[in-house]
Amino acid sequence: MKILHVDTSITGPASVSRTLSAEVVRAQRLLHPDAEVTVRDLASEPIGHLSGAHLLAAQGTVPEQEAVRNDLSAGRGALEEFLAADTVVVGAPMYNFTIPSQLKAWIDRLAVPGATFRYTENGPVGLAGRKKVIVASSRGGFYGPGTAAEALDHQETYLRAIFSFMGVTDLTIVRAEGVALGEEARAKAIDGARSEIAGLAA
Template identity: 50%
Template sequence: MQLLHLDSSLLGNRSVSRIISSEIVTRLMTLHPETSLNYRDLADDPALHLSAAHFGAKRGAAAMERVLLDDLLKGNAYMDELFQADTLVIGAPMYNLSIPSPLKAWIDRVAVAGRTYCYTANGPEGLLKNKRVFIASARGAVYSAGNAAAALEHHENYLIGLLGFLGIQDVTVIRAEGIAFSAEAKAEAIAQARKNIAAITQ
């Protein structure tokens, strides 16, 4: 199995999403000892956000600046790693009701018409088939369905929708939420996430 592990939290070893994503990876590698792991820390080495220069380079304009050229090569590497992966583990904390900007920058490099999705007479079609994704979700408050703040949830829903758009339907969310309420709430949320990780069987 080829496993791609992405982290996007800015909090380093204080990050709950990093704890969860790491433990998901450990669980998967225990279940599949032959796994080949590729790791990207998107927060530590983020891609640039898309600009007019990026689009120009894609249309054949020369990438005159070394920073832009290096960034285009990074985007190509993101795409190659995604195609090679059978399984992805994505560490995704909620920032301002959505995902961290380094993760959005990664998405903008891999959600590319003609490569990971295409337009057909029946509408868009995802081209990434037979992959599975585990989302390691961490949120300060409680946004899951049935709670008062659920309407503000543009985090997991966005990721699940985006992955589905690319053709990935096998998505599992391992969540710790309410972690900003108190130390006790944080510990309880992490403990529940660990129970859900232990329940992964394949």
């Protein structure tokens, strides 16, 4: 059993998503005491965003710059970690209605034809369906279904879409929202998310 724990928040110990993702991993380890956990912190060790040099390399051109070669190696490592994991836990705060750019850069290294999806005559087919993905989502306001700001959610909707595209059908989102609306709202949101996490280990 392999667990990949990915964090993306830039707020360090104050991060709600980091707190929740760590608790999700602890809950998973209760279910799988012998699990091997790999941690990838995309805030402290980000993967570079895609560039023209990356696209040329994907087409077979050997990059001249050592920095690009190192970044390509880091991207391959991220993909291999993802493919090897049975469970992937992602801490994903909402920044400006979407995911952190660090998380998007990581996902761009996962969405590789022939690795996590392939194109067919009938459309794309996901290849990464044999894994569980658990997202620890945090939001300053309220953007869930039925809220006035629902249309502004390009965080959870994107994550559901991209992991589904890769073939993942076992996806759970543990959400704490309204965390920027005062201490009482923050505590209530975190307590609610913790109850959901406890249910994952039941």
